[in-house]
Amino acid sequence: MLVAPSILSADFGRLAEEVRAICDAGCDLVHVDVMDGHFVPNMTIGPVVVEAVAKAATKPLDVHLMVEDNNFFVDLFAPLKPEFISFHLESERHPDRLMHKIRDLGIRPALVLNPHTLPEMTEYLLEGLDMVLLMSVNPGFGGQKFIPQVIEKAKRLKDLIEKRNPDCLIEVDGGVSDRNIAELKAAGVDVAVAGSYVFKHPQGYAEAIASLKQ
Ligand code: DX5
């Protein structure tokens, strides 16, 4: 299991230090949540702050857009060269066009599904995607309760991926912890995003990340 701590739960007063700490603690990706106050009822950070995150990080960035104007935000973040940019199917009229645009910018495209969106909605996009992110909470906030239906959804998505593009990764985001990680792995999930579990772990970041990897 690859682990992508979400910096939404980090101490933003010491952001660079926090980013260095999770990278030193063995994370695989640094998950950056971008919220515009329209698509989700919360706002986070823009390219100025994410540039500082990119400078501090020794692991690649995984930028999760929770915005209405995906094109605008892809253009804003592309110069920072994240490994992945993911956008929500629910906020994009032309997902096929946008995933090709992201790839043409030299970034790996990922598509995000809210809890209600059927995994079958990805079927004719999978060949152009490097990752599908399944939300296991309603997007907008850290520290919410895991929605267990995502396990069955991951299994259904895995079947489609085997058929259409076996290289495409499955990522799950929201309420991930040592209590559901084994089930997620068994369902075919490759990348676990974890915010509050990592940043509030009593034994520290390295322990938290290690407990999700095994
Ligand atoms: C929610 C964000 C998540 C969030 C996860 O909209 O996309 O990345 O930070 O936080 P936890 O792991 O605390 O649920």
Ligand code: ZN
């Ligand atoms: Zn996220």
